[in-house]
Amino acid sequence: MKYLLKRLLMMLPMLVGISLVSYVIMNMAPGDAASMYVNPEELRNQVSIDAVREKLQLDSPVLVRYAAWLGQVLQGNLGYSYISRQPVASEIAARLVPTIQLSVAALALELVVGVSLGIFCAKRQYRASDNILSLLSFVGMSMPSFWFGMLLILFFTLRVGWLPSMGLVTVGLKGPWHVLLADRARHMAMPVIALSFAGVGSWLRFQRASFLDVMGQDYIRTARSKGLKEGAVTWRHAFRNSCIPVVTMLGGSLPGLIGGSFVIENMFGIPGLGRYGTMAVLARDYPAVMAVTLFSSILVMAGVLLSDLLYVLVDPRIKYS
Amino acid sequence: MFKMFKMLKMLKKRRAARVLAALAALALMLSACGGGGASTTEAASTAGADATTAEAAAATEADAAGAADATTAAPAADGGGDEAKYGGTLYFGYPYDLSRPNYIITDDGPGNFVRDLAWDPMFVVNEKAELVPRIAESYDMSDDGLTYTVHLRDGVKWQDGAPLTADDVLFYFDYYPRIESVDKAYDYSNLTVEKVDELTVRFRLAEMDATFAYTTLTLVIFLPSHIWKDIDPASWDQIADLSRLIGNGPFVLAEREEGGYLRLDRFEDFWEHRPYLDSVVLQIIPDNDARAMAFESKQVQLAMGNYQTTYMLLKDNPEYSFLLKPSANLGIFEVNHNDPLMSQLPMRKVVSYLIDRESLIMAQKNGATVLDSAFTPVDQYYNPAVADPEAFEFSVDKAAAILDAEGWAPGADGIREKDGQRLQMEIMTSVTNDPNAVILQDTFKKAGIELTYRPVDSAVYSDLVYTTQEYQIAGTGSGPSVGPISANYELVFTPSPYYNYDNPVVTQAFADAKNSVDPAVQKQAFELIQKTITEDRAQILTWNTPRIWGTNSGLNVDDAGFSGIYPPWVDFSMVYFEK
Numbered sequence: 001m002k003y004l005l006k007r008l009l010m011m012l013p014m015l016v017g018i019s020l021v022s023y024v025i026m027n028m029a030p031g032d033a034a035s036m037y038v039n040p041e042e043l044r045n046q047v048s049i050d051a052v053r054e055k056l057q058l059d060s061p062v063l064v065r066y067a068a069w070l071g072q073v074l075q076g077n078l079g080y081s082y083i084s085r086q087p088v089a090s091e092i093a094a095r096l097v098p099t100i101q102l103s104v105a106a107l108a109l110e111l112v113v114g115v116s117l118g119i120f121c122a123k124r125q126y127r128a129s130d131n132i133l134s135l136l137s138f139v140g141m142s143m144p145s146f147w148f149g150m151l152l153i154l155f156f157t158l159r160v161g162w163l164p165s166m167g168l169v170t171v172g173l174k175g176p177w178h179v180l181l182a183d184r185a186r187h188m189a190m191p192v193i194a195l196s197f198a199g200v201g202s203w204l205r206f207q208r209a210s211f212l213d214v215m216g217q218d219y220i221r222t223a224r225s226k227g228l229k230e231g232a233v234t235w236r237h238a239f240r241n242s243c244i245p246v247v248t249m250l251g252g253s254l255p256g257l258i259g260g261s262f263v264i265e266n267m268f269g270i271p272g273l274g275r276y277g278t279m280a281v282l283a284r285d286y287p288a289v290m291a292v293t294l295f296s297s298i299l300v301m302a303g304v305l306l307s308d309l310l311y312v313l314v315d316p317r318i319k320y321s
Numbered sequence: 322m323f324k325m326f327k328m329l330k331m332l333k334k335r336r337a338a339r340v341l342a343a344l345a346a347l348a349l350m351l352s353a354c355g356g357g358g359a360s361t362t363e364a365a366s367t368a369g370a371d372a373t374t375a376e377a378a379a380a381t382e383a384d385a386a387g388a389a390d391a392t393t394a395a396p397a398a399d400g401g402g403d404e405a406k407y408g409g410t411l412y413f414g415y416p417y418d419l420s421r422p423n424y425i426i427t428d429d430g431p432g433n434f435v436r437d438l439a440w441d442p443m444f445v446v447n448e449k450a451e452l453v454p455r456i457a458e459s460y461d462m463s464d465d466g467l468t469y470t471v472h473l474r475d476g477v478k479w480q481d482g483a484p485l486t487a488d489d490v491l492f493y494f495d496y497y498p499r500i501e502s503v504d505k506a507y508d509y510s511n512l513t514v515e516k517v518d519e520l521t522v523r524f525r526l527a528e529m530d531a532t533f534a535y536t537t538l539t540l541v542i543f544l545p546s547h548i549w550k551d552i553d554p555a556s557w558d559q560i561a562d563l564s565r566l567i568g569n570g571p572f573v574l575a576e577r578e579e580g581g582y583l584r585l586d587r588f589e590d591f592w593e594h595r596p597y598l599d600s601v602v603l604q605i606i607p608d609n610d611a612r613a614m615a616f617e618s619k620q621v622q623l624a625m626g627n628y629q630t631t632y633m634l635l636k637d638n639p640e641y642s643f644l645l646k647p648s649a650n651l652g653i654f655e656v657n658h659n660d661p662l663m664s665q666l667p668m669r670k671v672v673s674y675l676i677d678r679e680s681l682i683m684a685q686k687n688g689a690t691v692l693d694s695a696f697t698p699v700d701q702y703y704n705p706a707v708a709d710p711e712a713f714e715f716s717v718d719k720a721a722a723i724l725d726a727e728g729w730a731p732g733a734d735g736i737r738e739k740d741g742q743r744l745q746m747e748i749m750t751s752v753t754n755d756p757n758a759v760i761l762q763d764t765f766k767k768a769g770i771e772l773t774y775r776p777v778d779s780a781v782y783s784d785l786v787y788t789t790q791e792y793q794i795a796g797t798g799s800g801p802s803v804g805p806i807s808a809n810y811e812l813v814f815t816p817s818p819y820y821n822y823d824n825p826v827v828t829q830a831f832a833d834a835k836n837s838v839d840p841a842v843q844k845q846a847f848e849l850i851q852k853t854i855t856e857d858r859a860q861i862l863t864w865n866t867p868r869i870w871g872t873n874s875g876l877n878v879d880d881a882g883f884s885g886i887y888p889p890w891v892d893f894s895m896v897y898f899e900k
Contacts, residue, residue: 031780035788037503047790052503084421095580110854150610157618164614170411171582171602201341203653269606269615271580278607284780 003320006158011301014295019073021186022293025288033284034058037082056082069290078294079287083279088291098168099272101260106195107253112204113196115246120238121204122211126308134208137201147262149194153267154189163189166269191268195260198307199253206249211242222285231272244315251307255300323582349550358479366518395762403597407899414612415622418580418605422561425542425568426504431603436900438585438601440542440568441481443471445882452534456485456569456592460538466529471538473520479545480567483711488518492546499554502679512537525855529840545798556760571894581605582610597897616871623878624871624899632869640843644870644878652681654748655786655795658822661747663793664747667723672746672794674720675764678713684757702847709855712862720768724817729760729769749775750796822859875899 007055048314056247057068072079078088107230118136121130128176140148166171168187173180214220215238223233262274280288367408417431423433425440430769443457451867452460455848461512478483494514496644497507502807538686548565563574571593572585585604604621608613613631613729616624619640624631635641654676729744736826737744748761758774766889777785785791834846854860880895 010517030784031778032784032788033780035780035783086422086561091579098581146608153611153614157620158614161618164620165611165618166414166604166606166620167581169606171412171576171584172600219603266607268606269581269604269611271578271605275580275607282779 004305006306008306011298011305012183014301015297016045018297019070019294023069023290024062025065027065027286031284033082033286051058066263069287073113073294075093077293079140081280081288082285083283084286088287091288092278092291092295095276097274098270099258099265099274100262100272100281101168102188102191102264102272103254103258105192106199109192109249110196110199110203110253114266115243117200117241118207119211119234120183121208122215122235125212129300131270133204138202140197140201142206143198144263145194145198145260146267147191148197148266149264152190152194165190170185187256191264191270194267195264198260199256203249207242209266212247214238214242217241240314244311247310247314248307250310251305252300252304254294254303258299259295356847367559374826388675405900406597406877407599407888409597409598409898410602411598411623411893411896411898412602412604412621413623413625414606414615415603416607416609417613419583421504421558422577423558423566425544426506427568428504428506434603435574435583435655436542436568436570437586437891438570439475439566439574440570442539444539446535446539452538457538461536462534462838466531466617467526469523469524469526469533469538471524474592475520477569478549478590479569480573480588481545481548481564482590483547484547485543485544485569486519487522487708488519489543489546490514490522492544494549496544496549496554500557501555502557504558505784507537507541512578529836531843534838569891572598572601575600579615591894596894598893601893610868615795616873619873622872622874622876625868626867628869628871629866631871635871641871641873643872645867646870652677652764652866653796654861654863655792656858656861657790657792658859659790660793665727666857667727669739671720671723671768671770671859672721673712673715673858673861674714674770675761675770676861677760677764677865679715680760681757683759702844702851704848704851707848707852709852710760712858715764717764718769718893724769731769735766735769736771743771744769745771745773746793747775748772748794748796749777749782749785749792751779752776822857823858824853824859826853827859 011252021056026233032049032050033054036274037052037056050107057065060068069079076089077090081088081091084091117133121133124130125260127300153165157165164187168184169180170183173183220233220238223237224230228236260274261270261272262278265272265275266278273295276288277292279285310319339492387560401870412433415431415434417429419431419435420429421426423688424435441455444452444454444460447453454474458472458474460469462469471490473487479485479489482580491514494509496511497505497508511530513525513527515523515525524533524537534873545567548567552560552565563577566574569592571588571591573588574583575586582605585601585603589595602617606621610844612621613624613628615621616628616631617635632643633647636643640760654672656669656672658664663672673680688695711866724737724744725738729739730742732738746765748758758772758776762772762774782795830846830849830853836844837843857863870878877896877897877899878891878895880892882892882895
């Protein structure tokens with residue numbers, strides 16, 4: 001508990017540091033945020049630009065603005081979006097659910113399929129099935145998710161017409177919960193597969209290597225010499241130990257999924273955090289960009305912390321003091 | 322093969338394989354859920370509507386069942402006539418959501434689209450630049466052009482059932498100046514509005530403004546005073562409650578998922594008639610290719626915009642229909658008249674001669690673009706006959722001849738020089754508007770010019786072109802207009818589109834047009850502007866990209882006013898699915 005508290009406290013200065021660097025870099029980017037919100041016909045009119053700059057509170061030095069922003073954040077106010085003029089916190093909350101649904105489903109799919117296939121390949125090292133799956137995993141890792149997403153739409157929507165390619169729900173659809181659930185599952189199928197395809201390959205390769213490493217350990221030989229069945233050796237001894245490095249990667253993979261959703265959400269018209277962040281960056285919507293950055297930073301740090309805590313669960317030798 | 326079969330057989334025996342089998346079963350279950358539903362559609366078959374243009378596909382064919390599948394809850398339409406037109410949900414793919422929940426005065430694509438559905442103006446402008454009455458029945462103009470009396474239609478209701486009266490008109494002109502919004506664009510300080518009776522309003526102008534009828538009478542949409550009178554104008558941009566954002570048009574904004582979709586339902590008491598469609602859904606699909614595929618797969622039944630590739634792919638497919646309309650989407654190379662080279666007419670002519678428009682059109686637009694418009698073709702006084710015919714000519718020889726005459730001689734590497742200065746030019750564009758630099762650089766080099774291509778971020782581009790003006794030639798998307806109002810609703814009584822271009826003839830012509838409501842005077846002025854601008858190469862004109870309206874699933878838009886002078890304004894109450 002003491003360790004957890006210490007780690008949580010350490011996150012605070014790190015968050016401040018990340019937000020400061022992000023804020024300064026964002027403001028150093030070429031292009032005037034104020035001119036994005038001025039009628040193009042007025043762009044040669046400095047008075048109009050200055051009026052917008054004042055309205056958006058862009059007329060003071062960067063560090064002063066950062067301090068003001070941080071002060072508001074500490075009071076729970078993430079500011080108002082330049083584009084929508086709505087509170088950023090409520091906009092992020094609205095977009096969080098679709099992104100979390102997408103990311104968690106994709107991570108689950110990656111893990112189940114990738115780890116299973118990794119073990120399958122390790123048990124059949126250098127045989128045809130191992131080689132074929134290894135080749136496919138490299139294809140998956142090499143293929144950009146947007147490209148794979150396009151292929152999915154081409155086949156499942158255009159060719160066979162099984163799955164919809166836009167949004168998370170059929171607008172206006174009414175019915176019992178299982179109908180709505182099935183509708184959502186159909187909408188999420190392609191985005192989840194597209195988002196997880198590269199991850200499956202990574203997990204497969206990682207789990208395969210880890211499992212092979214464990215299978216070469218002395219205690220596996222001892223287990224076998226005791227007369228344990230192969231299944232017990234594999235699942236009770238090898239599998240659990242091979243998962244230690246996998247758990248390390250698990251926490252770090254969540255932010256990566258959020259990053260991947262930037263592209264996938266755009267492609268499948270999913271109103272998630274990724275798309276919100278993309279639009280905010282393109283429009284120089286500083287409060288929104290900072291909120292997304294802050295959220296992503298928290299996610300990264302939470303992921304790392306989660307990995308460290310999971311270590312204890314999978315490896316009894318590890319203890320934090 | 323045998324080895325593979327054996328391997329698969331062995332797989333089944335293994336415990337680990339059960340996990341894979343379970344996953345495959347899960348995937349199959351997901352796929353099995355794919356029957357029916359509203360988003361996917363089936364092939365069409367029945368011969369349908371007339372082709373909308375000569376360029377369009379031969380005929381729309383839509384299977385009644387397929388069309389119904391493309392819509393949600395399309396009610397049975399037994400009878401003939403208009404009854405058969407009722408029902409269905411139209412899905413329309415669009416790249417962006419509303420900028421702000423309060424879309425009433427936002428000037429962007431989604432805002433305009435929702436306003437077309439939820440609001441009705443006093444008048445709209447038809448193809449002949451005539452005002453067509455909507456919620457107003459008529460207007461009278463005084464001889465001096467300073468007083469307009471507008472007679473509102475009786476029976477027009479707000480979407481909460483309250484009647485629309487002259488009080489709402491007066492309220493709007495009182496409320497608008499106090500609104501605090503980044504969208505606010507109009508200045509009514511020279512306008513006085515009086516109520517004559519419940520359905521008559523009088524507008525008095527302090528000075529002549531020939532744009533008044535085309536702008537205030539067509540663009541202004543009033544506010545329901547009974548709702549807005551209690552709302553602080555300072556909080557305008559923050560209003561998100563849909564029950565307050567009601568209009569007087571054929572559809573009510575009923576639901577919004579931020580960044581996801583907007584759903585508008587039929588307004589049963591719309592003054593003109595009961596709208597045919599049950600609902601219209603604006604589905605937000607940011608990715609261009611994904612949006613095009615949503616149209617191709619008939620998940621959306623209406624596509625609008627630059628769908629050149631999709632158009633070329635599907636134009637001969639009888640299941641789709643296309644309408645090509647001239648638009649304000651002009652390809653322009655903006656020249657900076659403060660630049661030492663570009664301030665010289667011969668050098669501007671050189672640049673114009675070196676733009677290989679046909680190659681660029683093929684490379685960028687798949688050929689679905691026209692060359693023959695020097696200005697915005699939907700503007701009232703557009704007349705290509707008065708423009709300089711050489712403004713679109715591609716000729717390396719003519720460019721070289723001008724350079725020879727100007728004393729630019731080829732150097733050792735083929736690049737021309739004069740007084741020790743190499744002939745270098747630079748074209749800057751935003752990264753999203755790549756003019757295909759390779760083609761340009763090749764043709765410029767043939768004439769002995771070293772052309773540099775500078776792509777910049779769109780935010781930086783605006784600064785460099787409009788504010789600091791640090792450019793020589795810039796590729797832009799907007800162009801000159803030749804009428805009191807342009808297709809994108811901008812007033813063009815000033816030569817503002819021609820940056821740093823100073824020509825007294827053009828300035829005077831704009832002033833003449835603004836100070837007269839006589840169409841003959843305006844026509845003469847705008848034709849003079851077209852002639853002068855093209856002769857002077859004030860901008861390097863390239864092409865006009867038509868606006869493409871695509872439909873499928875038997876969607877009929879023939880009576881929806883798509884042919885109007887303002888393509889953005891569409892009477893969606895007349896859109897229906899053919900059964």
